[in-house]
Amino acid sequence: xxLSRRELLKHGLALGSLxxxxxxxxxGEPTAPLMARRVAVYGPExxxxxxxxGFSRAGWQSTFAGRLNVLELARSRPGYWIAGxxxxxxxxxxxxxxxxxxRIVALGRHAPQAHSVRSWKTNSPVSFQExxxxxxxxxxxxxxxxLADHTPLxxxxxxxxxxxxxxxxxxxxxxSFLIRV
Amino acid sequence: xxxxxxxxxxxxxxxxxxxxxxxxKDVVGGDNVLIDSDHLAPYTKLMMAGHDRDYIPSAAxxxxxxxxVQAIVKICNEYGVPIWPISTGKNLGYxxxxxxxxxxxxxxxxxxxxxxxxxxxxxxxLIEPGVTYQKLYDYIQEAGYKLWLDPPAPSAIAGPVGNTxxxxxxxxxxxxxxxxxxxxxxxxxxxxxxxxxxxxxxNSTSWQVFKWGYGPYIDGLFTQSNYGxxxxxxxxxxxxxxxxxxxxxxxxxxxxxxxxxxIMRPLRISQVIPNAVVIAHTLWDVASHKPRSDFYDGDxxxxxxxxxxxxxxxxxxxxxxxxxxxxxxxxIEVNWNIIQQAFSKSGKAxxxxxxxxxxxxxxxxxxxxxxKGEMNLQEFGLYNWRGGGGSMWFAPVSQAKGKETRDQTxxxxxxxxxYGFDYVAEYIVGWRDMHHIIDLLYDRQDPExxxxxxxxxxxxxxxxxxxxxxxxRTNIEFMDxxxxxFGEPLRNIHRTIKDALDPNGIIAPGKSGIRGSx
Numbered sequence: 001x002x003l004s005r006r007e008l009l010k011h012g013l014a015l016g017s018l019x020x021x022x023x024x025x026x027x028g029e030p031t032a033p034l035m036a037r038r039v040a041v042y043g044p045e046x047x048x049x050x051x052x053x054g055f056s057r058a059g060w061q062s063t064f065a066g067r068l069n070v071l072e073l074a075r076s077r078p079g080y081w082i083a084g085x086x087x088x089x090x091x092x093x094x095x096x097x098x099x100x101x102x103r104i105v106a107l108g109r110h111a112p113q114a115h116s117v118r119s120w121k122t123n124s125p126v127s128f129q130e131x132x133x134x135x136x137x138x139x140x141x142x143x144x145x146x147l148a149d150h151t152p153l154x155x156x157x158x159x160x161x162x163x164x165x166x167x168x169x170x171x172x173x174x175x176s177f178l179i180r181v
Numbered sequence: 182x183x184x185x186x187x188x189x190x191x192x193x194x195x196x197x198x199x200x201x202x203x204x205x206k207d208v209v210g211g212d213n214v215l216i217d218s219d220h221l222a223p224y225t226k227l228m229m230a231g232h233d234r235d236y237i238p239s240a241a242x243x244x245x246x247x248x249x250v251q252a253i254v255k256i257c258n259e260y261g262v263p264i265w266p267i268s269t270g271k272n273l274g275y276x277x278x279x280x281x282x283x284x285x286x287x288x289x290x291x292x293x294x295x296x297x298x299x300x301x302x303x304x305x306x307l308i309e310p311g312v313t314y315q316k317l318y319d320y321i322q323e324a325g326y327k328l329w330l331d332p333p334a335p336s337a338i339a340g341p342v343g344n345t346x347x348x349x350x351x352x353x354x355x356x357x358x359x360x361x362x363x364x365x366x367x368x369x370x371x372x373x374x375x376x377x378x379x380x381x382x383x384n385s386t387s388w389q390v391f392k393w394g395y396g397p398y399i400d401g402l403f404t405q406s407n408y409g410x411x412x413x414x415x416x417x418x419x420x421x422x423x424x425x426x427x428x429x430x431x432x433x434x435x436x437x438x439x440x441x442x443x444i445m446r447p448l449r450i451s452q453v454i455p456n457a458v459v460i461a462h463t464l465w466d467v468a469s470h471k472p473r474s475d476f477y478d479g480d481x482x483x484x485x486x487x488x489x490x491x492x493x494x495x496x497x498x499x500x501x502x503x504x505x506x507x508x509x510x511x512x513i514e515v516n517w518n519i520i521q522q523a524f525s526k527s528g529k530a531x532x533x534x535x536x537x538x539x540x541x542x543x544x545x546x547x548x549x550x551x552x553k554g555e556m557n558l559q560e561f562g563l564y565n566w567r568g569g570g571g572s573m574w575f576a577p578v579s580q581a582k583g584k585e586t587r588d589q590t591x592x593x594x595x596x597x598x599x600y601g602f603d604y605v606a607e608y609i610v611g612w613r614d615m616h617h618i619i620d621l622l623y624d625r626q627d628p629e630x631x632x633x634x635x636x637x638x639x640x641x642x643x644x645x646x647x648x649x650x651x652x653x654r655t656n657i658e659f660m661d662x663x664x665x666x667f668g669e670p671l672r673n674i675h676r677t678i679k680d681a682l683d684p685n686g687i688i689a690p691g692k693s694g695i696r697g698s699x
Binding site: 071101102 | 291292570
């Protein structure tokens, strides 16, 4: 697939799933203010729906943004929260693109009944236990909302990470993320 | 912030570092000095088998102009702060965007992304480090120039400057990137700016067309090194040919690599096949779009029976050659006949082009795109082969001789097998050399597997070295070990130059195993 900007615009992908947040950000208009408590959720639809429920319960608004498109992220304007699920390849691309343009607030690795969430924002280990095997993504949404709510809006927050990492589950293939672009 | 929680540059006190940070902010602005852990997290994402604690940056600086880089370098000299420059930060599998050592400050040039000039008549470009292949591609398309790029596999998100300075390769006739670089602007460790080649002459019109300049040719000093920070680089662009024919040749058996190379070598040297050909092993060919678990669930190296099943199920060869012809339709037909005759002699090769090639291989589409300089990210699928986030490129060089290629393949498979890893590999064929690119994929989240991957990589370097095979590029965990392979006389020269240019050792200490005497 040719990924020129022309092609993306032609297929309406340049604004992509952040279009709801991009209202008012059309060419020539001023940049929107920081979108507090609004998050674009990426990943498989079913998993994303559950994550969004978790955010909703914490009072956040969310939009389903489809499968992760890291090139779209690279073009997005600053000040947005994104969260969701990615495979190994997508995670490499995502964390790579975040350098210099975003904050990785949390990354998670998930296997059945085994989860490891690492946050670069809290000063305590991020423990995460699923309340119900079927609801863990919703629980994760709640956790991520809580982590995001503790994030100061100032870009010069004076915190250090709680980088104690719970042993990552073996063979975890599902990765979650919370990033402020 | 507790002092004990801070990561400081080695040998720099907290007070001095705070002073340096304030001066950095005065140069680039407060928003472009990153010290928060969540901002620095992307610079700590490793794929290699090293300890995370060994690669924690103390800060990251985002610069946009040469003058800022000069000012930063002067501050670093004043306070003894080491910096690790990156361009787009996509050195994936070689260190990514991580510093060479804990405490170094990242000098991130991704926002220094001006396309200064593209000349469609002499087919050159002059760009800054933050320019990505995608940005340059868009620029050329929008200008309507008939010029092609030569991206490496990370294509859209990687940048020509960073890839060229690490002497990376692509897949078109311009695949040997440093060969097609011409002229650079460099900020030296003392803050002075030098323009190499013909660029030293004010208003030079030949800076991007004549590589050598006058006197000693110094551009190579700034590749895979820590002697300066490149802030502009010239490169040559390939004119779009009238016609293009990508093709695929499949061979069924492991030992066929010898025949392949013996046939390919004269075709490459004579430029009948002009591009950087890829000879992909079964596992690389399938791993770009399918996970290992689709074929094999066991631990340890994927066994021969499973590889044979992959070949029959997916309809791919043990060796899968991706190459292309460029030129007028008449030129292509002449060379196509030569190729078909050469590869048909033994009866083992299956030769495809056009729709047949697309049907024969799930990788053909993305390979064909890369061989004409078009962007795609499909090769990132390799990271889903085994999962776990671990990837280290082991990249020895061989002559383009069949026996040597076979020897390297067997040795690599033996060592990888010993440690329980898969041979996910390809050869990129130069004119007379082969880049043997092996992706050591492992689960980085498993401490035992990470240690095993580390030991495996170390043994690969050691055993290949014993047979006279050196590597062309490596990750930051193994830079020193790789440098040892090339002997002390060369290291002494590197050190001498480092002492002369960077007596305070502030630019990327340790890059390619190069440090100053102090």
